[in-house]
Amino acid sequence: MKVLAIMKRELQSFFFSPIAYIVFAAFMTIVGYLFWIVLATSKMATLEPMLYNAAFILLLASPVLTMRLISEEKKSRTIELLLTSPISPAEIILGKFLACFVLYAVLIALTLQYPLIMWYYAPNLDWGPIISGYIGLLLLGGAFISVGVFASTLTENQIIAAMISFGSLVLFWIFGWAKHAFENAFGQMISNLSVFDRYSEFLRGILDSGNVVFFAVFTLTWLFLATRALESDRWR
Numbered sequence: 001m002k003v004l005a006i007m008k009r010e011l012q013s014f015f016f017s018p019i020a021y022i023v024f025a026a027f028m029t030i031v032g033y034l035f036w037i038v039l040a041t042s043k044m045a046t047l048e049p050m051l052y053n054a055a056f057i058l059l060l061a062s063p064v065l066t067m068r069l070i071s072e073e074k075k076s077r078t079i080e081l082l083l084t085s086p087i088s089p090a091e092i093i094l095g096k097f098l099a100c101f102v103l104y105a106v107l108i109a110l111t112l113q114y115p116l117i118m119w120y121y122a123p124n125l126d127w128g129p130i131i132s133g134y135i136g137l138l139l140l141g142g143a144f145i146s147v148g149v150f151a152s153t154l155t156e157n158q159i160i161a162a163m164i165s166f167g168s169l170v171l172f173w174i175f176g177w178a179k180h181a182f183e184n185a186f187g188q189m190i191s192n193l194s195v196f197d198r199y200s201e202f203l204r205g206i207l208d209s210g211n212v213v214f215f216a217v218f219t220l221t222w223l224f225l226a227t228r229a230l231e232s233d234r235w236r
Contacts, residue, residue, distance in 0.1 A: 002087050006095025007102070010069070014103055019068070023061050027107060030057055035114045047115055048203045051133045054111065055140055055199055058104075059173065062141070063165035065103060066148025067158040069096045070230065074156035089230040093223055097149050104141040108134065129205035136202025139215035143195055144169060146222035153229040169195075 014020045031054050038049045073079035082092055112134075119125045151165035152158075175194040195218070198211045 002091045003095040003098065006087070006092060007099040010096050010099030011102060014065075014099065019064065020103060023064055024107060024110070027054075027057060027061055028110060031111055031114075039118075047118065047130055047133065050114065051137060051203055052200065055137060055196065058107075058137075058141060058144060059169050060166070062104070062144035062148050062169070063151070063162040065100055066145055066152055066165060067162035068152070069100065069149055070152040070226075071156050071158045071161045075158075083230070090227045093149060093153075093227045093230060097145060097223060100145045100149070101142060104145060105138065108137055108141065126205075129203060132202045132205050132207050135207065136199045136211075139202075139212065139219075140195060140199045142219040143172075143215055143222075146219040146226070147172075150222045150226040150229065153226045172196075 031050065034053050035047075035050050038046075070079065073082060083089070115125070115127075115130050119127075147168050148161075148165040151168065152161045154164060155161050172193060172195045175190050175197075195215075198214055201208055201211055
């Protein structure tokens with residue numbers, strides 16, 4: 001119940017600020033343009049290019065959504081009240097993560113109009129890659145948000161938190177290039193950490209349990225680190 005209370009509080013905070021609406025409007029405008037331009041140029045009934053580009057746009061948007069989660073509490077000194085209340089750091093982190101993930105899921109749900117539009121004009125549309133692509137997009141969002149939550153625990157400056165989050169996510173994107181730079185086992189090991197390489201398999205209609213486990217472990221690891229970082233603040 002404490003987690004749900006924190007989640008509700010954060011959701012109210014999101015929707016009473018302009019941040020959510022600005023991100024929603026920018027995301028839908030860009031994704032809508034990408035949907036149109038891909039169809040106009042390729043003449044193919046596929047959402048793979050749009051979903052891949054949407055993931056990159058969300059990489060840019062997620063630091064904006066997560067930068068204030070803990071940083072704002074630190075700046076306003078309300079974090080001290082939270083840490084001295086009968087709420088554990090894990091519950092605080094989980095509540096804030098879930099609030100941001102719900103916001104992210106709503107954002108993704110708004111794009112469901114595009115496969116429906118495509119299906120209207122192409123009744124034989126292959127739904128397999130589309131469904132797996134959306135599953136991958138949700139898992140990718142959980143990974144993005146967990147990194148952002150951790151970054152937000154490190155500083156009271158929201159801009160710095162956003163930059164740490166963005167830099168970390170870009171790093172986990174370009175890890176995939178290692179297999180081309182190092183054509184050996186080391187390069188392959190590093191590239192396995194690439195969230196975008198993992199996500200691209202979902203876009204091809206491949207629901208690999210290994211990729212699902214990777215995203216679950218990735219998300220839980222960063223949430224665990226965020227919890228430990230918040231616990232350290234309690235003893236300062």
